[in-house]
Amino acid sequence: xxxxxxxxxxNEQDLENWRRTHYSFQINPSQINQTIIIMGWISSKRDHGNxxxxxxxxxxxxxxxxxxxxxxxxxxxxxxxxxxxxxHSSIGIKGKVVEQKKSSTSVExxxxxxxxxxxxxxxxxxxxxxxxxxxxxxxxxxxxLDLRRDYLQNIFKIRFTILNSIREFLISNYFIExxxxxxxxxxxxxxxxxxxxxxxxxxxxxxxxxxLYKEQLTMAFENVFExxxxxxxxPSRTNRHLSEAISIxxxxxxxxxxxxxxxxxxxxxxxxxxxxxKNQTELNNLELELPDIQIPFPRYSYSELVDKLQKNHKYIxxxxxxxxxxxxxxVGDSFYYIVxxxxxxxxxxxxxxxxSDIIGLPPxxxxxxxxxxxxxxxxxxxxxxxxxRIVSESFDLMYGTLELSSGSTxxxxxxxxxxxxxxxxxxxxxxxxxxxxxxYGVPPHAGFGLGLERFIMALLKIENIRDATxxxxxxxxxxx
Amino acid sequence: xxxxxxxxxxNEQDLENWRRTHYSFQINPSQINQTIIIMGWISSKRDHGNxxxxxxxxxxxxxxxxxxxxxxxxxxxxxxxxxxxxxHSSIGIKGKVVEQKKSSTSVExxxxxxxxxxxxxxxxxxxxxxxxxxxxxxxxxxxxLDLRRDYLQNIFKIRFTILNSIREFLISNYFIExxxxxxxxxxxxxxxxxxxxxxxxxxxxxxxxxxLYKEQLTMAFENVFExxxxxxxxPSRTNRHLSEAISIxxxxxxxxxxxxxxxxxxxxxxxxxxxxxKNQTELNNLELELPDIQIPFPRYSYSELVDKLQKNHKYIxxxxxxxxxxxxxxVGDSFYYIVxxxxxxxxxxxxxxxxSDIIGLPPxxxxxxxxxxxxxxxxxxxxxxxxxRIVSESFDLMYGTLELSSGSTxxxxxxxxxxxxxxxxxxxxxxxxxxxxxxYGVPPHAGFGLGLERFIMALLKIENIRDATxxxxxxxxxxx
Numbered sequence: 001x002x003x004x005x006x007x008x009x010x011n012e013q014d015l016e017n018w019r020r021t022h023y024s025f026q027i028n029p030s031q032i033n034q035t036i037i038i039m040g041w042i043s044s045k046r047d048h049g050n051x052x053x054x055x056x057x058x059x060x061x062x063x064x065x066x067x068x069x070x071x072x073x074x075x076x077x078x079x080x081x082x083x084x085x086x087x088h089s090s091i092g093i094k095g096k097v098v099e100q101k102k103s104s105t106s107v108e109x110x111x112x113x114x115x116x117x118x119x120x121x122x123x124x125x126x127x128x129x130x131x132x133x134x135x136x137x138x139x140x141x142x143x144x145l146d147l148r149r150d151y152l153q154n155i156f157k158i159r160f161t162i163l164n165s166i167r168e169f170l171i172s173n174y175f176i177e178x179x180x181x182x183x184x185x186x187x188x189x190x191x192x193x194x195x196x197x198x199x200x201x202x203x204x205x206x207x208x209x210x211x212l213y214k215e216q217l218t219m220a221f222e223n224v225f226e227x228x229x230x231x232x233x234x235p236s237r238t239n240r241h242l243s244e245a246i247s248i249x250x251x252x253x254x255x256x257x258x259x260x261x262x263x264x265x266x267x268x269x270x271x272x273x274x275x276x277x278k279n280q281t282e283l284n285n286l287e288l289e290l291p292d293i294q295i296p297f298p299r300y301s302y303s304e305l306v307d308k309l310q311k312n313h314k315y316i317x318x319x320x321x322x323x324x325x326x327x328x329x330x331v332g333d334s335f336y337y338i339v340x341x342x343x344x345x346x347x348x349x350x351x352x353x354x355x356s357d358i359i360g361l362p363p364x365x366x367x368x369x370x371x372x373x374x375x376x377x378x379x380x381x382x383x384x385x386x387x388x389r390i391v392s393e394s395f396d397l398m399y400g401t402l403e404l405s406s407g408s409t410x411x412x413x414x415x416x417x418x419x420x421x422x423x424x425x426x427x428x429x430x431x432x433x434x435x436x437x438x439x440y441g442v443p444p445h446a447g448f449g450l451g452l453e454r455f456i457m458a459l460l461k462i463e464n465i466r467d468a469t470x471x472x473x474x475x476x477x478x479x480x
Numbered sequence: 481x482x483x484x485x486x487x488x489x490x491n492e493q494d495l496e497n498w499r500r501t502h503y504s505f506q507i508n509p510s511q512i513n514q515t516i517i518i519m520g521w522i523s524s525k526r527d528h529g530n531x532x533x534x535x536x537x538x539x540x541x542x543x544x545x546x547x548x549x550x551x552x553x554x555x556x557x558x559x560x561x562x563x564x565x566x567x568h569s570s571i572g573i574k575g576k577v578v579e580q581k582k583s584s585t586s587v588e589x590x591x592x593x594x595x596x597x598x599x600x601x602x603x604x605x606x607x608x609x610x611x612x613x614x615x616x617x618x619x620x621x622x623x624x625l626d627l628r629r630d631y632l633q634n635i636f637k638i639r640f641t642i643l644n645s646i647r648e649f650l651i652s653n654y655f656i657e658x659x660x661x662x663x664x665x666x667x668x669x670x671x672x673x674x675x676x677x678x679x680x681x682x683x684x685x686x687x688x689x690x691x692l693y694k695e696q697l698t699m700a701f702e703n704v705f706e707x708x709x710x711x712x713x714x715p716s717r718t719n720r721h722l723s724e725a726i727s728i729x730x731x732x733x734x735x736x737x738x739x740x741x742x743x744x745x746x747x748x749x750x751x752x753x754x755x756x757x758k759n760q761t762e763l764n765n766l767e768l769e770l771p772d773i774q775i776p777f778p779r780y781s782y783s784e785l786v787d788k789l790q791k792n793h794k795y796i797x798x799x800x801x802x803x804x805x806x807x808x809x810x811v812g813d814s815f816y817y818i819v820x821x822x823x824x825x826x827x828x829x830x831x832x833x834x835x836s837d838i839i840g841l842p843p844x845x846x847x848x849x850x851x852x853x854x855x856x857x858x859x860x861x862x863x864x865x866x867x868x869r870i871v872s873e874s875f876d877l878m879y880g881t882l883e884l885s886s887g888s889t890x891x892x893x894x895x896x897x898x899x900x901x902x903x904x905x906x907x908x909x910x911x912x913x914x915x916x917x918x919x920y921g922v923p924p925h926a927g928f929g930l931g932l933e934r935f936i937m938a939l940l941k942i943e944n945i946r947d948a949t950x951x952x953x954x955x956x957x958x959x960x
Contacts, residue, residue: 012893014835014924015734015735015736015924019734019735019739020734023654039734039923041699041921041923058702059654059656059701059702059703086921088920088921089921090733090734090921090922090923090924092734117734117892117923117924118892118893118921118922118923118924119921120919120920120921121894121919121920122919122920124920141913141916142916142917142920143696143917144696144697144699144700144917144922145699145700145917145920147697147699147700147701148699148700152700153700156656156701157656160656160657163657164647164651164657167644167647171644174503174539176539176636176637176640177640177643177644178950179709179726179949179950180950180951181709181724181950181951181953182662182709182711182724183675183686183711183723183724183953183958184958184959185958185959186959195663195677195678195679196677196678197675197676197677197678197686198675198676198677199675199723199958200713200715200955202958204958206663206677206686213950213951213960216623216624216960217624217627217950219521219624219625219627219628220624220625220627220628220632220633221539221627221636222538222539223539228708228709229659229661229662229708229709231662231663233680235680243663243679244661244662244663246659253519253570254495254499254500254519254570254572254597255495255499256495259499355494412597412598413492413598414601433621433959433960434960436621436622437622437623437624437625437960439600439601439602440568440600440601440602440604440622440625441521441566441568441569441570441598441599441600442570442598442624443519443521443570443597443598444494444495444570444597444598469659470658470659470660470661470693470697471660471661471693473661473663475680478663478664478665478679478682478684479664479665479666479913480693480696480913480914480917
């Protein structure tokens with residue numbers, strides 16, 4: 001029982017044996033004169049004195065309900081209840097489908113019985129139709145309500161298409177979905193940015209990536225992917241970082257980084273195709289047109305990009321990371337790769353380019369040694385100018401200044417992995433559980449991780465990455 | 481370069497421009513006399529002196545490779561390398577497809593060139609063909625290698641079908657996939673069995689369930705599901721508990737527990753249908769026949785089950801939990817529900833049965849009040865004998881003595897939720913971030929969580945739940 005004001009008492013009722021007979025999209029003139037049951041929440045209300053128009057929203061859209069006061073007692077009672085209910089309240093309506101030319105569905109519902117299922121006792125601090133101008137913290141404090149907004153509904157419907165199309169694409173390419181542990185004993189890449197946990201009586205961490213596990217699993221399943229949360233104790237307050245994000249992790253045996261870049265090209269193209277196919281309505285609502293992409297996406301070597309930046313009078317030395325800020329003036333809003341990063345910037349498991357030369361393996365006796373890369377000329381130039389510049393078989397997929405994905409060919413020789421760990425100052429004993437499977441012949445493999453929220457942010461031009469996830473986590477926010 | 485013993489040196493080679501042209505399942509007599517490239521690992525080797533038979537395994541199966549010593553120098557060299565490679569080593573073979581009536585594919589491969597991609601330097605401590613008799617700890621210490629075993633390959637292929645069919649089923653029933661945060665500020669159900677984490681400068685926990693978030697999300701999306709890890713600091717050492725597990729969480733608006741039980745019935749039936757359709761080979765390998773199930777699964781009320789247990793001279797009082805041990809003699813290996821659990825055994829968000837009577841809401845004025853349940857008679861009897869026995873709209877899906885899923889109708893009225901929290905001794909201020917959205921009319925809803933590993937364990941008759949997951953976590957195990 002709710003006392004909305006001194007004169008208005010509205011009782012919440014039990015669902016009991018009422019069930020929705022039609023979703024909004026299933027209602028059409030073929031049902032005229034039939035009695036149906038609809039359920040949803042009041043998305044808007046227009047009060048014309050003796051006539052009340054209500055839009056009842058379900059997960060597919062609105063249905064128009066019309067109630068008139070001049071009628072019998074029962075109708076008056078329904079009128080009074082609906083008139084006093086605030087927006088967002090949930091109700092069930094048993095009513096007759098009648099013709100209404102002005103309605104988008106050509107019909108509307110005249111209620112015969114109603115059930116008040118959930119009363120909104122407060123007025124929402126923002127409108128469902130509002131697109132911007134609401135502080136994100138105000139919205140996040142009432143995130144479930146915020147997610148009712150049209151803008152976010154469109155975003156999250158497209159997010160769903162993205163997830164489904166990623167799975168479709170990878171499964172059709174003979175990948176199997178795996179789940180790797182999120183509670184781990186050792187940091188993948190040396191310990192930065194990890195959340196510590198109490199694991200019974202042991203110290204442990206939340207996984208910042210499924211890297212080592214997905215690599216191991218290529219041994220048993222060859223092509224694996226995982227779509228799961230990753231955790232990074234990211235100290236910065238930006239619009240493009242989350243402490244908990246969904247990572248699309250892909251790893252494939254018997255290939256190198258060129259193969260998985262091609263796979264990523266095709267994956268992105270497939271996602272965009274599927275969104276255009278399934279979410280034209282949402283794209284229109286968002287006034288968005290997805291880019292007409294051409295694959296393969298352009299590939300720029302790290303070295304040529306550094307040259308270009310230097311020529312543009314940006315301060316960067318070969319070996320530095322490339323910050324978004326420094327890239328800003330020289331890239332447009334489109335997809336491209338930065339390939340062949342300095343080996344020194346990469347984790348211990350990344351394979352150097354020209355592997356055989358560098359590690360002193362005897363030349364291959366049974367095959368030709370030409371490797372095909374689109375950027376070998378530029379790269380060659382850099383290496384000539386500075387002979388100790390060792391690059392890696394690695395790439396970042398970028399969209400403008402936003403890094404979406406990072407990938408590489410991985411090392412699969414235990415001794416070289418051990419050597420690298422020593423060079424990077426890692427305690428290799430702590431990685432024994434990982435290294436020991438390399439005694440049994442881990443196949444050559446390559447892979448990438450794609451940040452789901454980053455990708456959504458780029459594709460749908462979302463200002464703040466927090467709106468690409470349901471309940472964002474950052475240095476300041478742990479609730480809701 | 482690997483020195484396998486005093487006389488044998490085998491070099492690992494780079495993949496370079498070699499790529500697999502055919503998976504094992506794509507090789508057939510139509511390619512006779514063609515040269516193809518296959519890649520994989522040596523699953524077995526038979527040495528007949530001057531003839532060597534090798535089974536090269538890829539993710540789909542084995543391909544027979546035959547090498548003879550009497551030949552030219554090149555052939556002899558290939559012979560020597562293959563002869564000296566241990567099982568599990570990864571290789572690429574460029575070779576000719578030739579007829580071989582005795583082979584299952586009617587062909588075999590005669591190598592012309594090989595590439596040693598990864599050398600197994602040790603002998604595996606267990607056979608790929610072994611089914612049991614290997615200590616699980618020995619296997620888990622080399623899990624990636626263990627996962628190459630035929631037994632686990634079959635299990636994990638079926639696991640993949642289960643995941644895919646769950647998504648197919650739920651998506652076709654208008655569900656949307658969501659991701660809720662795993663780092664949370666408050667325990668869902670009061671604090672037991674949580675892993676604490678350091679969240680920047682705050683105390684936080686790993687989510688033991690997405691319960692409150694999925695409930696909130698029914699507000700914006702009506703029908704939601706999540707497939708994600710849950711974390712429980714389970715102190716017991718058993719074959720049926722994991723510290724990190726995958727939970728299939730489902731929540732639906734405008735329905736009650738009977739509706740979601742029906743949904744769960746249909747979900748299980750759909751999964752079994754799909755496994756039979758897609759994994760007949762794996763079922764045969766496992767010598768398993770899936771049960772011919774009939775839905776709806778039987779529903780036994782908690783009260784009638786307690787009666788029955790008491791008549792069977794088991795020690796249990798009404799209000800106690802029902803342990804697997806106590807159930808053992810009275811249930812067979814099949815699916816069934818235990819419904820209408822005592823409200824006192826359930827968390828604060830579970831709805832009591834006969835809600836209106838109990839919380840003193842005025843009777844509904846516009847609808848009939850009959851609720852339909854299949855177990856109302858038995859239940860009535862219990863309530864007559866002890867009038868203060870309040871039961872809840874809840875269920876557990878069981879398979880024999882194994883609990884697979886737990887679900888209920890949830891409360892959606894803020895005041896009653898607050899009351900319940902007080903009764904349970906919970907600090908309701910800590911749940912403010914959750915309760916505040918109930919000011920805006922959260923619809924009635926019901927749902928369940930289904931433990932993926934438990935379900936796999938039941939269906940595939942796996943002895944230890946650790947074999948239903950890739951890298952198990954328990955009180956003793958944090959690696960690999």
